[in-house]
Amino acid sequence: MGRIHAEGWRPGVGRTHLGRDAVTPTARTLAALRAQGYIAAVTEKWIPQMKRRVDLFGCIDILAFQPNVPGVLGIQATTAAHVSERMEKAKAEPRMAQWLVYGMGRRFAVWGWRKIGPRGKRKKWEPIVKDLELWEPIVKDLEL
Numbered sequence: 001m002g003r004i005h006a007e008g009w010r011p012g013v014g015r016t017h018l019g020r021d022a023v024t025p026t027a028r029t030l031a032a033l034r035a036q037g038y039i040a041a042v043t044e045k046w047i048p049q050m051k052r053r054v055d056l057f058g059c060i061d062i063l064a065f066q067p068n069v070p071g072v073l074g075i076q077a078t079t080a081a082h083v084s085e086r087m088e089k090a091k092a093e094p095r096m097a098q099w100l101v102y103g104m105g106r107r108f109a110v111w112g113w114r115k116i117g118p119r120g121k122r123k124k125w126e127p128i129v130k131d132l133e134l135w136e137p138i139v140k141d142l143e144l
Contacts, residue, residue: 025077025113026061028125032111033064038073040064057095059086060108071105080114080128090132100132108132 026042033040043056043063055061060074076086087110090096099106109131115123 025079025111028113029062029075029077029111029127032127033062033075036066038064038066057099058093059090059096060099071107072103074099074106074108076108076110078110078112080112083110083112083128083130086110086112087130087132096132 026044030040030042040062041064042061044053044061046053055076056063056074059076061077062075064073064075065071076090078086090108090110096108100108109129112128112130113125114128116126117123
């Protein structure tokens with residue numbers, strides 16, 4: 001998963017309250033995109049003075065594209081429980097309207113991760129992928 005840094009820290013890996021490694025939704029999304037042939041990079045950044053993460057345009061954690069395929073995909077990575085909240089946040093962000101309307105081939109999606117599987121069996125991490133489509137209120141707000 002990458003080289004080991006000081007004190008056992010690895011990129012994309014946090015610690016649970018029990019001290020075990022916990023892979024972040026962003027790291028899961030990057031791995032899934034790369035397995036599908038995408039070239040992807042994290043755009044979210046940590047601001048130490050604020051002790052806060054800041055997303056590109058207020059809601060994009062990852063940018064991804066496929067070679068020889070037009071368009072760029074902006075992704076908000078989260079847990080399955082927060083998908084609807086992240087979609088509402090993206091709809092309320094004016095820069096997302098411009099991202100979708102003025103960018104040829106630009107798309108936006110929220111990937112929410114959850115563990116699923118039959119009872120008594122090993123659970124696997126699967127994403128819920130919700131694409132943000134252009135909707136009527138956003139087009140009216142823009143001066144085209």
